[in-house]
Amino acid sequence: MKKYIIIPILFLLGALSIKGIFFFRETTIEETITYQKEYEITLRQDLFSLMMAYPEYIIDIEVEEDHQVYLVLKSGNRILYDDKKEKTPLEKIANPDLQDMMEQQYLLGPIDELMPEDYNPGRIRVYPLLKEVYGGNPREIEGNLIGIQIHAGYHRFNSNNAAATFLKKAFTELNYQSKNNPEIWSYLHPIGGTYNYRYIARTNRLSSHSFGISIDLAIHPADYWQWATKTQAEKRLENYPQIIVDIMESNYFIWGGKWGQFDIMHYEYRPELIKKAKYFSEKHKDLWYENLPVEDSFVSEVVCLIEERL
Ligand SMILES: [Zn+2]
Structure with a gap:
């Protein structure tokens, strides 16, 4: 191939790949923001469903400096919400956290x-x-x-x-x-x-x-x-x-x-799964608690606690 053909082709390929990289980075950031927003909403909905399902046993929520979220139990024991590990379906069954347990909507x-x-x-x-x-x-x-x-x-x-x-x-x-x-x-x-x-x-x-x-x-x-x-x-x-x-x-x-x-x-x-299905199967628009019956005093108490702690 002649030089005057090869150079423009290389230039074109270079330009395309640079555009490709920027395009790729742009969508990734956007996806990350959407993912994080969804994650924050799901986290709150999961905590709510768990607290509604085990009202005498889950008494509080704690957030550590590393942003890890724990449920505090009546005994004083704490359970981590999300260990942030990538797991296969089998690993989720063998070594689950609360996020894994709540992940599939009933x-x-x-x-x-x-x-x-x-x-x-x-x-x-x-x-x-x-x-x-x-x-x-x-x-x-x-x-x-x-x-x-x-x-x-x-x-x-x-x-x-x-x-x-x-x-x-x-x-x-x-x-x-x-x-x-x-x-x-x-x-x-x-x-x-x-x-x-x-x-x-x-x-x-x-x-x-x-x-x-x-x-x-x-x-x-x-x-x-x-x-x-x-x-x-x-x-x-x-x-x-x-x-x-x-x-x-x-x-x-x-x-x-x-x-x-x-x-x-x-x-x-498994009241936590039925409650999650009942309260959150409809797609929320913005606020994670917008479909909840907040006129119920226990519902509003739990919503307030989650908003306060997180
Ligand atoms: Zn059975």
């Missing part, structure tokens, strides 16, 4: 099909929080259990943080619905189980049944992702009575049927 209401495999809101659990609220070992946990009468039997559930109260309320509503509807009845009974101090199969993590905050309804072979194919689970979901899901969700239970790694029989008392 979806209220009906679903048409099985969720994607990596959508599992509630599968991530911060054990120091569960231990603080429901008991740190089997002896403590068992001391907090009470028997809830469901049909002919009693089932042990944790009385702390109103877990047992809401299970009882849910079953009053479910019994009413199933009275004249044998189909609903067959999805509820026989109850699969509630309290059971056990580790999740092939892991060293405690099942939520260990804290007495989960209930398995009538067990079906297509209910669990490790027992059944997606097609089998989807067939089971097709006929699943929505009224059961609605009643359980309105009493602060999340449903394992909404997990990609499905667990259709499983309901778990």
Whole structure:
């Protein structure tokens, strides 16, 4: 190629790459600002949902000089909100912080099909929080259990943080619905189980049944992702009575049927996720608390505390 052609081409390439670098930097800064703004909003919404969900156990928020945010618990223990580590989905489950636990928004209401495999809101659990609220070992946990009468039997559930109260309320509503509807009845009974101090199969993590905050309804072979194919689970979901899901969700239970790694029989008392879904599923415009019922005195108290501390 002749020199007089090569030089202008090199010049053009140079100009394009410089423009490319500036263009790239410009969008990155913009993206960073949007990301930071969203992060600050999500942080406040997560703290709010947690404080509303565990009102007797989370008593304050502390911000360190390095800007790390901690929840202060009744015992004096503190839990870090965000360790700022990049994690794979498996690492998030094995070593989560509160931000990881709250990250996937739980979806209220009906679903048409099985969720994607990596959508599992509630599968991530911060054990120091569960231990603080429901008991740190089997002896403590068992001391907090009470028997809830469901049909002919009693089932042990944790009385702390109103877990047992809401299970009882849910079953009053479910019994009413199933009275004249044998189909609903067959999805509820026989109850699969509630309290059971056990580790999740092939892991060293405690099942939520260990804290007495989960209930398995009538067990079906297509209910669990490790027992059944997606097609089998989807067939089971097709006929699943929505009224059961609605009643359980309105009493602060999340449903394992909404997990990609499905667990259709499983309901778990996780008020922080239901509250986040209830309060914050609508897109906010500017202020993180703009959709909240601030006329409720506890709501406004928690909003004020978050605004004051952060
Ligand atoms: Zn279960």
